[in-house]
Amino acid sequence: MLTLPGRRCWLVANLSPNCHPRPQSAGRPASCPRLHFRRPGTIGTPDAADPTDSVALLSLVRNERTSLLPVIVGAALIRAGRLLACARARPPELAGWWELPGGKVEPGESERDALLRECREELAVPVIVGDQIGPTVPIPGREAVLKVYLATLVGEAEPQPLEHAELRWLAPDRFDSVAWLPADAPILAAIHGLLPAPAH
Structure with missing residues (x-):
């Protein structure tokens, strides 16, 4: 779990090569996310605007860090x-x-x-x-x-x-x-x- 400074959000990463799709349930399609951003009050619901790949994640972390620098x-x-x-x-x-x-x-x-x-x-x-x-x-x-x-x-x-x-x-x-x-x-x-x- 990674907390980004200045944002109330958490990163949940599944890096296992044996990731399997979740069973489909009402209101939720089957998925196999390797990276999810979740915000308080939306646990289990990925933010549609959040990145779902490592390149986007690294870019977001870099931007978060840069925004905090003098x-x-x-x-x-x-x-x-x-x-x-x-x-x-x-x-x-x-x-x-x-x-x-x-x-x-x-x-x-x-x-x-x-x-x-x-x-x-x-x-x-x-x-x-x-x-x-x-x-x-x-x-x-x-x-x-x-x-x-x-x-x-x-x-x-x-x-x-x-x-x-x-x-x-x-x-x-x-x-x-x-x-x-x-x-x-x-x-x-x-x-x-x-x-x-x-x-x-």
């Missing part, structure tokens, strides 16, 4: 078809690697509010936060996930490297000119597909 938010700041990239200044083992600006969502803070705060603290600029872009990415070596949102600068504000070693505006064909942190790679692919190809 969130790091990043800003995909775009201006004139270019993306703002930031070079890490610290810690020493990450200095020189590039990332999108952002930081950790604090307790009681929404993801968008956290991103507004981080852009003020790191870049000294106000921004407008749009929709999330790309997947939610587990951060290698950390019990956290990265979520990136599209963002635009307010007015003529110019980002300042208050906490980074360097800032660059990169066209899509220059994304690979810097060494990005691994968690940013899937996001960059989504951003690349969003921006127009530069004119030559």
Whole structure:
């Protein structure tokens, strides 16, 4: 039996190769489930929306675990078809690697509010936060996930490297000119597909 954190449901798994169909009874067809999700008050009645194979189960467990992890938010700041990239200044083992600006969502803070705060603290600029872009990415070596949102600068504000070693505006064909942190790679692919190809 497996209890998924945050959900009042139980997994009952029958992994025996000798699983035989249950006898048919009124209101219940014969079946041989290897995986069933059951919720309180519905014992013996599989939830129609629940997965019944191991691949779906692993996906659900992974999603449940991911949803409980701390969130790091990043800003995909775009201006004139270019993306703002930031070079890490610290810690020493990450200095020189590039990332999108952002930081950790604090307790009681929404993801968008956290991103507004981080852009003020790191870049000294106000921004407008749009929709999330790309997947939610587990951060290698950390019990956290990265979520990136599209963002635009307010007015003529110019980002300042208050906490980074360097800032660059990169066209899509220059994304690979810097060494990005691994968690940013899937996001960059989504951003690349969003921006127009530069004119030559």
